[in-house]
Amino acid sequence: MFTTYHRLIAIKLIRFLWLLVIPLIPLSGTAQNDIISGKVVGENNTVLASANVTLVNDNGVILAFSISDDDGKFQIDIASINKTSNLYLEVLYLGYKKERQQFSETSSVYNFKLIPDATLLDEVVIRDKPLVERQGDTLEYNVSKFSKPEDRSIGDVLKRMPGIHVTSDGTIYYNNEEILNLYIHGDDLMAGKYGLASRVIRKEDIISVDIMRNHQPIKVLQDKVPSNKIAVNLVLKDEDSFKLSAQALLGAGLPKQYDLEITPILLNKTVKFLNHIAANNSGIDYRRDFKQLGTQNFISNKQSDEVAFSLSQGTVGSPDLPTEDYYINNSASINLNNLYTFKNDLKVRLNIQGLIDKNTLSYSNQLINYTANDTIIFDERQNLTNRPKILLSSINVMKNQKNFFFNNNLKINVSRNDDSSRLSFNDDSFSQNLSQNEFTISNDFNYIPKLSTKGIAEIRLITEYNTKDNKLNLRDGYQFPITQDEDYENVEQLLEIPTFYMDGFLSYKLPTSTIKQDYRLGYTRENREFNSTLLFNTTNESFIYDGDSGNALNWKKSKYYFISDFSVETKKIRASLNLPIFYQSINYSQKEYNLDKKDIGFFFNPNINFQYAFNVEKRLNFSYGHNTNFGNLSQVFRGVVLQNYRSLLSNNANLQRSDTDTFSLKYTLENSAELMFINGGITYRTLKINNILSSTIEDNIIRSELLPFGNTQNNLTLNLGFSKYLFAFKTKFSLNTQLSQSTFENIINDNLVPFKSNGILLSSNFSKSFLDIFTLDYTPRANWNFSRLEADDQNLSVESISYKTFRFEQNLNLTVTPAKEWNLKLNSNYISIKQNDFNSNTYFLLNLNFQHNLKNDKFELGIDVTNLFDVDEYRLYSITDNQQINTNFQLRGRMIIARLNWYL
Known part of the structure; x- marks a missing residue:
């Protein structure tokens, strides 16, 4: 039986994990009809902060997500979501029953009032991070989901990712389109000669491989001069680390x-x-x-x-x-x-x-x-x-x-x-x-x-x-x-x-x-x-x-x-x-x-x-x-x-x-x-x-x-x-x-x-x-x-x-x-x-x-x-x-x- 102390520790741990694995979606520059919003409250209209709100399909795959703020409010950008199948909004909060509403393109506001459930802790399921996540024009591949124990470099993992093809000379293609470049945490370290980087960078140093469509790397031109290029970004697990790795x-x-x-x-x-x-x-x-x-x-x-x-x-x-x-x-x-x-x-x-x-x-x-x-x-x-x-x-x-x-x-x-x-x-x-x-x-x-x-x-x-x-x-x-x-x-x-x-x-x-x-x-x-x-x-x-x-x-x-x-x-x-x-x-x-x-x-x-x-x-x-x-x-x-x-x-x-x-x-x-x-x-x-x-x-x-x-x-x-x-x-x-x-x-x-x-x-x-x-x-x-x-x-x-x-x-x-x-x-x-x-x-x-x-x-x-x-x-x-x-x-x-x- 969980004590009150254990419950508080579990709540803080789950909130921390969600904040680690789910980045917030920027709201600026998004059309109003591409945003769904709402509020999450509990018994007696108590505001529930840090509630997990997810948009899922029939198979339970998370397509978009948000976390309610201190006022219980949330917003989700759905501009990049394929709405042809049945979609659902789900709210998960420790100590309360999970609530679900069916998504409708005619509605943009969804409010939730959760019902307390003292036994909820025994039934909580923390979803594993999905294989890929879409953030607008960016598709993020979870490296740990595609790597094998025998893989040494990130190049070995790239070859296992669906939609990505690596030729014998190291050139990377995404859905049959040659990429503009390969970046390492946003930087072009290799000056376009990225074949060596994909062969020697360890898979353990990379948390995700991001495919960036319509990529415009020059900041002064972003959201101003359109681009139809595709680039790949290797996202570091720890961008602050000064640990030297060597082979x-x-x-x-x-x-x-x-x-x-x-x-x-x-x-x-x-x-x-x-x-x-x-x-x-x-x-x-x-x-x-x-x-x-x-x-x-x-x-x-x-x-x-x-x-x-x-x-x-x-x-x-x-x-x-x-x-x-x-x-x-x-x-x-x-x-x-x-x-x-x-x-x-x-x-x-x-x-x-x-x-x-x-x-x-x-x-x-x-x-x-x-x-x-x-x-x-x-x-x-x-x-x-x-x-x-x-x-x-x-x-x-x-x-x-x-x-x-x-x-x-x-x-x-x-x-x-x-x-x-x-x-x-x-x-x-x-x-x-x-x-x-x-x-x-x-x-x-x-x-x-x-x-x-x-x-x-x-x-x-x-x-x-x-x-x-x-x-x-x-x-x-x-x-x-x-x-x-x-x-x-x-x-x-x-x-x-x-x-x-x-x-x-x-x-x-x-x-x-x-x-x-x-x-x-x-x-x-x-x-x-x-x-x-x-x-x-x-x-x-x-x-x-x-x-x-x-x-x-x-x-x-x-x-x-x-x-x-x-x-x-x-x-x-x-x-x-x-x-x-x-x-x-x-x-x-x-x-x-x-x-x-x-x-x-x-x-x-x-x-x-x-x-x-x-x-x-x-x-x-x-x-x-x-x-x-x-x-x-x-x-x-x-x-x-x-x-x-x-x-x-x-x-x-x-x-x-x-x-x-x-x-x-x-x-x-x-x-x-x-x-x-x-x-x-x-x-x-x-x-x-x-x-x-x-x-x-x-x-x-x-x-x-x-x-x-x-x-x-x-x-x-x-x-x-x-x-x-x-x-x-x-x-x-x-x-x-x-x-x-x-x-x-x-x-x-x-x-x-x-x-x-x-x-x-x-x-x-x-x-x-x-x-x-x-x-x-x-x-x-x-x-x-x-x-x-x-x-x-x-x-x-x-x-x-x-x-x-x-x-x-x-x-x-x-x-x-x-x-x-x-x-x-x-x-x-x-x-x-x-x-x-x-x-x-x-x-x-x-x-x-x-x-x-x-x-x-x-x-x-x-x-x-x-x-x-x-x-x-x-x-x-x-x-x-x-x-x-x-x-x-x-x-x-x-x-x-x-x-x-x-x-x-």
Whole structure:
């Protein structure tokens, strides 16, 4: 029997627990018809303070909540609630019977008079915190509800959450939409490179994962400038703690393997740092942590038009396998991320990433080229050695307040590659070296003040200097495939691309009117050079290629732009109209070819977006956009460039202009009460280009150039996604499908070759725990691709270039936890590939991991067995236009490593 003292203690404890787990909903800025209110009283109209008032559905799931104040009054915001099902208001107060009233959309006031119940204490049920809670546009996932004992990082837990998908490179999607960024308690510690954070932050440090829809991180623009972006926020359990956490790893194994890591982490509201120092030769590629997955500094990444042109040693990429299966490396990395918040809300952040690496890749490749009159086959075998050195650094200063936003980001990046290889190509064997150096310094200044006129101004200025130097040397038997008069011992291709870029604008926003307006006036300047020389060297002297004059191209581009942006936001509708007009002048010249071209004109790129919200969890979105884009200097140089041992490039067309029209219709459903997420959409894109790629394929070379003929490409994509948490099985299930069709044209050996490509992609995921011992995660994936010649009016057999490729992959992870201290993880990857009449190739890769926790989880001893069956080769089929590519990669083979983890 409870005494009076025990009753008082229980009442205070329950009130305290409710205050901890249920945040109050802000009432400001909410429409009156979206608020329900009332009063809770007891016997003789006694005011009952701190009574728990909840809005629940038929299943008893809490959808909204409040706590009565000192006058017994409460208010609940129901704007985000799906009201299609039966809903009830319940009031719970110790010493009184629970009262319930059915919710009606016609009533906004609900008063409760509770009846005393002396035996109520024996019947009180304290509801457990739900799996997810919705707060307006924010969906909060309770981390403890989705985590498993074997999970170490918050990234492991993210993969279990319905509606969330994490790709192999760490990119996070929510209901098939890529997130804007990943924040740590509201801060962008990682400058958008959040892959490392999700892998090393412990699940125990995070209380919830918040999905923030319509996210506007800049405070001066909140509730004034609408946003349709989605961001993820990791909410710390204790934002005031100065406790340092750290992870250290020491690993060694066979054959001659090692793995070293140390990761100190401190996360609180004023100081955040996440630093990672590591070295290994066991197949871990640290460049995955350098990848830009999200935006930086709360603002969009506004970059110059990148010239993606460089020399290369080979024409084959990496296999589509986990890096530890093929990446033969010796790497060291440093990744420093430090952010400090001063008392005046000034934030200073320093990010530094560095890498030193030596890795090798061995492969044999057969390239089948179909032309109108012949089939030309390239056979090649290459052993590549790459030696990249990378240093990326940035310092950011930001102040984000209600009356202004200030941000300045300075970046300095340096990279160097010294690569070499030995190559057998058709009947020739030779060696080659490639040296690549790049230096970039840039500054991004952004200031957004709130003006006294109720308007908001914005100033942004971006400046960047970049230089790229490439030198490719082919020797020891390389035969240049085009006649050259002089005798030579080696061939050397030099390439330099220096760039200066500037973009600045002034903006004035009127966010208080019914139609929100934003007017932007800006100027862009771009100066580049394209310098290349093809040399033939002997022991004593060098000769310049006599087929042309090389390249010394000057490029100047200036653009004046004026953008008008209008948006309307109501309870159901969010619409925006973007009307950019720009005047552009592009001049490129080179006197050796009597080349002096100037392209000027006015252009208009309208974009419209319309969203209708049936409720906060169900939306239909339509968008249309037209974009006129122009090529860069890599598409107008006239002199021959030997890009690699079998590719000669030049151009004989004016500047490329492309006009793209994109139509998109999307539907999304988020049923947070049932934890069901559905997305579907259709996208149609048509691209019109004023030139076309022409390729001439000869016995040992492919010569490519752009010709001045019109070219149209079309693409249609349909997708449907479904993700659901099955409460009865306590598991996540997802299913995604995508259908795509594209048409395009190329000129192959002077024949116009139109192609059509169709693709079907199906993927699923199922995760389930059994008997609290077994955890199964199963992901099947099937991909069909069909490509064929669309017309047969040339002397070309349709069947000869008709491709059919099927790839089926099954990834299965099984974790067995017989006791708290022990677990066994089994990871298997089954791959089956079929292309045309080739024999099917199947692969089965199996990895094992044993873990034993020591001394209250402070130490973890693990043994990893990678590629248990010692599969040493992997064949990959791929299709590009008129080519079939069959590549056979050398894999790492079996590897055994013992790792000792220490967690502080």
